[in-house]
Amino acid sequence: MTRHSILRITAKFMIPYILLFALYVQFHGDFGPGGGFQAGVIFASGFILYGLIFGIENARRVLPARVTRVLLAVGVLLFGGTGVISFFFGHNFLDYSVLLKNSVSGQHLGIFLVELGVGITVSATMITIFYVFASQDK
């Protein structure tokens, strides 16, 4: 895809904004529409766009497949770990009220961590699937 200069320039211009928008959706999901799932998908699509335009080898150099595989598990563990922490305070699984002294801010922190876990897992899954698909022709 070295010839398509319009595609390359436009993608180069768009990708930072797509990634930035994904982060906005991730951390602003408490106040507006969106959340971890949508943010993860948007982040992954920005990255996949990069892979499609600039070649899969360059994309692998930015984010190696090994890293996405680890992140795949990290998201689930972050979600589950946040739930397990409340066991130590004698509460139910995924009861975030005990994470901080104030139960409301505990809930807030818990939801933040959980959404982060969702986002990490979703985007890592999508990028992993893209890598696996894209390397099929070798």
Place this chain on the structure above:
Amino acid sequence: MALTAYAAAQTRNLFAVVILSGIFSLLAAVLYVVLNAVDVAFTEAAVGAGISTLLMLATLSLTTDKERAKHQIKIIPLSIVSVTGLLLIFGTLDMPFYGDPNAPTNLHVAPLYISDSMKQTGIPNIVTSVLASYRGYDTFGEVVVIFTAGIGVLALLGHGRNRTRPGKNRNVNLEDENRIS
């Protein structure tokens, strides 16, 4: 939407089908916005129009974009689909009207969420607090489903990069697109 669906079913060019399904998802997202379900619309736009179109395009670049010619109408599948559709429409007849405040779903826990969500979680977006806190267990299950989908694709296609593959045009279901909303 019906027009795009019909066009996608008719055309033989798979590239056009992918783009048409993206347009279909975008129209569905607009419909969800009209129904005031902004979060669902967001998910539909991001997943249906965004990433699934991209993944389909990536798949098309590995295979061909021409569908094999096959054009006979099979009676049994058609009748099964029609009967199921008619039964589903029949099932909606005694459902409460859209937005009916006395519908059972609007009387169970929904009022509690609406009145207490701000007090208990301090988060203005009720959808987020329901998904992540009240229904955290379900969301955890959904994340595990996505994780499993990723692991499954890796297990099927991932590790054998040095192995000789029997055929590179193997069909793989994009089963990870179950929508979370």
